[in-house]
Amino acid sequence: MAEHPLSMPPAERGNGWQQLMTFQPGAPTPPNATRRPLIRRILLWSLVVVGFGLAALVMGLLVTESLGLVTAGLAIATAAIALGIVVPTFLWVDRLEAEPARLLWFAFLWGALISTLGALVLNELGLAFFGGLHADPMVVGAVVVAPVAEELAKGLGVLLIFLMARREFNGITDGIVYAGLVAAGFAFTENILYLGAAYTEVGTPGLVGLFVLRCLVSPFAHPMFTVCTGLALGWAAHRRRASSAGVVLLGYLGAVSLHALWNYSAVAAAESFLLVFAVVQLPLFVAFLLMLRWATRRESRLLRDLLTGYGLNGWFTPAEVAMLADPGERRRARAWARTAGGRRAERAMEAFQDESGELAMVRKHINSQGTDAHWAAREQALLDTITAHRRVFVPGL
Template identity: 45%
Template sequence: MDHHLSNVLPVPASVRRNTLVRRILLWSVVAILIGACGVTILSLINAQSGATATGLGILLSAVVVGIVVPAFLWVDRLEREPTHLLLFAFGWGACVATLGAAFLNDAGGYLLGATSDNNSVVAVFVAPVVEETLKGLPVLLIWLVARRELDGIVDGIVYAGLSAAGFAMIEDVIYLSNGYAEQGDAGLFHTFFVRVTMSPFVHPMFTICTGVGIGIAATARSWGPRIFAPLLGWLCAIGLHALWNAGAVLAESGWLAFYIFLQVPLFAGFIGILIAARHSEGHAIRVNLTPYVDQGWLSTPEVRMLSSVRERQYARAWAKSHGAEREMREFQDAASELAMHRARIERGAADTRTVREERALLDLVTQRRQQFLGTALYRWPDLVA
């Protein structure tokens, strides 16, 4: 056992209460901001296209949520992020980012002399900068305000992806409602096919670059990567977004070629990044939990199970059949969080709070694993996360 685990100071009750009050006030303000922006952007859409068109747009754009959000929750299976932060990222993208983009894109176009007949200027030179900044901002805020909940590249990807998914959903409402208002059913379903069916991951493909950059910064030991990794990720997001929009503008008469030679390779690369990121997180969990095997807190088969999505699923199914599914989930979640705490300690963040939380997680892991010791739970083949 590490010697620092024995020197844990209790947190005064007054400090806990004050912290709780500040958190409630902060999240109340955030909820009001997101809600007000959401009501405003939907009111603007309704005023432009009408209630029927807006309702149809909302209904059909929900397909984006049903496709994209589960994909990022799949990436987030090993070390799940807090629900309130996931909702914050999605809500910011859907409400704050879309409303901000609606005004800033117009302002940027006006400054560049763009007209309604020359929207390509806005699409290529203004929208990528404005939208990628606004979509990436919640990830930056989470890193700055709730740093303990952003532990690496996977977390950055998940938060960025959900922010972009929210943005894409409301942007699709705008296009779908306009399509219906201008051309009826034909315009609605043509827009649905092009924007929702054929390219639901467009915005997340760009914004995860910013998430990767912030994720790298979150685990960096020096100031160089902390500054330049997010900046480089943001610039990559803008560049990909501008390339995409430029391709769309140039390919108005050759949409199929644009889809095959640009959209398909980008989507393949996007899927590859998601798979590699989840595999990397499994490796990180295995590496960071291994010291606890040496100290006697965990066993090697447990670490193998905890670092593999497949084996976690098997363990939960086994536990469910024995009436202990909740205990197994808590064991897995606490162990994943413990691995992230160990990573922070290894990076030199061995402050009192981190050590106290590590000990609490160790106690929870020890308690939850007791009923599984000596059972036929753990399988023994080579495990792949």
């Protein structure tokens, strides 16, 4: 059995480099001994596609029936503007160790389709449950029913990713990204319904006014709530202990509480919106931005610490470790590669950076769970491709 890369004694470290120098990127991958994993993946993703397709059909029928085709198209185009603000923000948070595109799409579509349908059903059931009470249905619906139902529907999507793709759910930053994209999808569909209704009832002034409030003033409202659940699941992924289940419940309750506070401030004090926005909603938003900043800095430190071990064993230079842990330096490195070797070198540098981030997460798993065949093979494969991509933008290495 080959020795683990970080356990190689210094005298043998050169042999590892010589083996990598003979690595052939175009060499065929050995076939899988069994096709069962492939069949399972095909069946699983087929179910996902069918489920999302049916949900999209139902949601499309609901939207066009309630708004009409022309109004629905106008609302979709208007609501999409907020996506141009929210989605790039979470991709920016995810830039050091990018998550697989299929899971990011799953998160967004879960929020846009499954969560919205589930929340519609749960909201109706909740309002029916409280219907016999002598309470304002608008306040009960906005402050009690909606936060509980919507955060449950959104949080289930993040939980599914946590359970079904544990190898891609590596900690707090991942929880923030997945939760943020689920919430972005949910807010997108909800905005379509609200904007379309405003245009139907009031016309263009109603559409523009609600667009400013929901898409420009508070586009991060739903992500801000659901990120509490994502943070808790990220903490559970980091700790890898059964006792973390209580933290997940606290995260969900935090999401519900923030959602309820936000809705209450909007419903109970609608006549003094600017004051409530300045006192309640703006501080919450600032705290949310500070949390995103903290998460990115934390991941940068984690990346640097984990890759330093590989650097000490000869896999990275100190300059490479410093570059990989700094987003600004990563951008400058890609620009340098493009200048030095064209688009091919820039793509190789981008792959080098992405694979190094993935390597750090693999090392994190190995440190916390011990080495097994899967993680050892994944680590070696990443080291091979990292070295091969380095030769593209540093010829002759």
